[in-house]
Amino acid sequence: MNQTEEKSLYERLGAIDGITRLVDDIVENHMSNPAVNKRFLPLKDNPEHFAEVRQHLINFLAAGSGGPEEYTGKDMLSSHxxxxxxxxxxxxxxxxxxxxxxxxxxxxxxxxxxxAVAYSLKGDIAGV
Structure with a gap:
């Protein structure tokens, strides 16, 4: 068994600190991507809502990758x-x-x- 197989996805992503950095980089990429930024730039107009969405993203990725964080947001189908x-x-x-x-x-x-996880969620996000 190699090191990748021994560690959870959560650990391989850097636990909560690594996941937080990832989410911040993902959101920044979305904000600067002209193909999708119209969906994300309005978040900047409401800092409280933006902070809430950011925390949901962090908790979703953390909980979904095996971390102890709890995700309390909507399921993917409902939120999209x-x-x-x-x-x-x-x-x-x-x-x-x-x-x-x-x-x-x-x-x-x-x-x-x-x-693989992202593609497994595609049916609950795209075209709904």
Whole structure:
């Protein structure tokens, strides 16, 4: 068994500190990505809501990767219903996530694991 298999996804992402850095980088990528930023830039107009969304993202990724944090937000289907997110937008978001993983020197296997999770959520996010 190699080191990647022995550690949880949460640990491989750097636990809560690493996940927080990842989320901040992902959000920054979304804000600067012209293909999806219209969905994210309005968050800057409401700092309290932005802070809440950011914390939900951190907790979602942390809890979903095996960490002790608790996610108390809506499920993916409920939180994305009616947003009419296109397949193209979804792929841009995935690209932004991958850029953040690369920036944070996350190893290839862990990136593949995150990608698998992201694709498993696609049906609850895109086109609903």
């Amino acid at each position: 219903r009616g947003m009419n997110i296109s397949q193209g937008e979804y792929m841009h978001v995935i690209d932004d996530i991958m850029k953040a993983l690369n920036k944070n020197n996350i190893d290839d296997q862990t990136q593949k694991d995150v990608l």
